[in-house]
Amino acid sequence: PQRVRAFMDQVNAALWETDRELGGNLVVAAQTRYGQGQLASAGSLQGDQHASMLVELTQPDTREVRVNDFLKAWRAKVRLPAGIENFTLFSRSAGPPGRDVDIRLTGGDVDQLKAAANELAQTLFTIRGVSAIEDDMPYGKEQLIYRLTPAGETLGLTVDMIGRQLRAAFDGQRVQIFQDGDDEVEVRVTLPDVERDNLIGLERFNVLLPNGESVPLKNVVNLQARRGFEAVRHAEGKLAVQVSADVDATAVKTGEVIAALEQGVLQELRQRYGIDYSFEGRSADQQETLVDMRRGALFAFAFIYLILAWVFASYGWPLVVMTAIPFGIVGAIVGHWVMGIDLTILSLFGLFGLSGIVVNDSIILVTFYQQLRAQGLAVQEALIEAACQRLRAVLLTSLTTIAGLTPLLFEKSLQAQFLIPMATAISFGLAFSTILVLFFVPALLSIHESVAQRLGSASVQDSAAHY
Numbered sequence: 001p002q003r004v005r006a007f008m009d010q011v012n013a014a015l016w017e018t019d020r021e022l023g024g025n026l027v028v029a030a031q032t033r034y035g036q037g038q039l040a041s042a043g044s045l046q047g048d049q050h051a052s053m054l055v056e057l058t059q060p061d062t063r064e065v066r067v068n069d070f071l072k073a074w075r076a077k078v079r080l081p082a083g084i085e086n087f088t089l090f091s092r093s094a095g096p097p098g099r100d101v102d103i104r105l106t107g108g109d110v111d112q113l114k115a116a117a118n119e120l121a122q123t124l125f126t127i128r129g130v131s132a133i134e135d136d137m138p139y140g141k142e143q144l145i146y147r148l149t150p151a152g153e154t155l156g157l158t159v160d161m162i163g164r165q166l167r168a169a170f171d172g173q174r175v176q177i178f179q180d181g182d183d184e185v186e187v188r189v190t191l192p193d194v195e196r197d198n199l200i201g202l203e204r205f206n207v208l209l210p211n212g213e214s215v216p217l218k219n220v221v222n223l224q225a226r227r228g229f230e231a232v233r234h235a236e237g238k239l240a241v242q243v244s245a246d247v248d249a250t251a252v253k254t255g256e257v258i259a260a261l262e263q264g265v266l267q268e269l270r271q272r273y274g275i276d277y278s279f280e281g282r283s284a285d286q287q288e289t290l291v292d293m294r295r296g297a298l299f300a301f302a303f304i305y306l307i308l309a310w311v312f313a314s315y316g317w318p319l320v321v322m323t324a325i326p327f328g329i330v331g332a333i334v335g336h337w338v339m340g341i342d343l344t345i346l347s348l349f350g351l352f353g354l355s356g357i358v359v360n361d362s363i364i365l366v367t368f369y370q371q372l373r374a375q376g377l378a379v380q381e382a383l384i385e386a387a388c389q390r391l392r393a394v395l396l397t398s399l400t401t402i403a404g405l406t407p408l409l410f411e412k413s414l415q416a417q418f419l420i421p422m423a424t425a426i427s428f429g430l431a432f433s434t435i436l437v438l439f440f441v442p443a444l445l446s447i448h449e450s451v452a453q454r455l456g457s458a459s460v461q462d463s464a465a466h467y
Contacts, residue, residue, distance in 0.1 A: 007081060011087075018077060028058055068250075086134065099245065102284075104241070112273045116269045119265070123261070129249075130245050137230070146159075173189055312366075320441065325358060328358040332347070335429065361437045364393050365386055365387070368389060379449045384442075402430055
């Protein structure tokens, strides 16, 4: 405990030194908790060998220093002394739950799993931009494992008998319960604290034999010191350990890290230790969301087609109208590249909304074209007239939407950062599709009319030949 307290004092000093170097007034408050450790994966550890510190910074829109930059500068000032096995700095991020990298290893042997987790963690340490690496099976206090000797077996002892006597001596055995007013008082008998708190009491402990005699514990068991684990976890009926880490998006992409691990060290660990692995946390949630969104996209496109087919009373016209959707998707991807942001789940949500918006321009153009054809204009004349007459309506429909979203694209507040990918997908996709709709939809309308006329002529000729 004294070593832990000394180290936490060093960490606290490094915190305030970092604050001064980065301009000061960044740290609002800092609280140190002894006896309780905190995992970045939201778990906690109990025991006097653990400690944690909670630091609150000023609001993101009131400072120029990013959290990752602050953590990097703070981490560089902390020196890990001998005896401190694990030290992690991490931040709680908003958005989808889980961490950037979260890998679950499963197997049948806890020591093999721990060895594999350590090797995986060492690999993550070598990747630039990856930080706050930890697993949820940390080592605990040193344990004494006892094994019954042949002499103990000869005397009629069993492991269970010795375990019950040790538990009663060191944890206590209830001998009486009595009422003290409204309270129920439990009386337990244990060894004195002096003997329970050190190994001398264990060495002097006498074990009661089945015949009523007693012998020293050291004569009937072999004691072996071993490091245990704080907790042993299970997943789907197997022993499991999860290795997690944060990824700095400015240095490396999360997808690149996961792909490198899957093609390299994870395959080696599977062969060497006989374990299995799976991606959990944010990666697993995103994969599940993508599968659901793929199904949803098929349903949405089918529903859009059915509505358009009902309105136009045709199977071909809806296809012409819906050609604006892939144009919009291309524009959204280009927009993310221009803005320098990654495609995220929120970007895909924006694509869903974009798909319903971009068909409006096509509907305006196709509907007016049909009206001109109904008035007797030829195909080419109707196409030119529709493109010219509806140019203003198409541009106004798109530009008003884009103008409404543009301020959001350049907003710096924390709340806006989650909406920027969605706004980027809609605004850039709509701008790109609007320009292409004015050129490609008339061409597709001409092709549609030509195909329809040929099919109609062929049908008339077949009917005449049959007659």
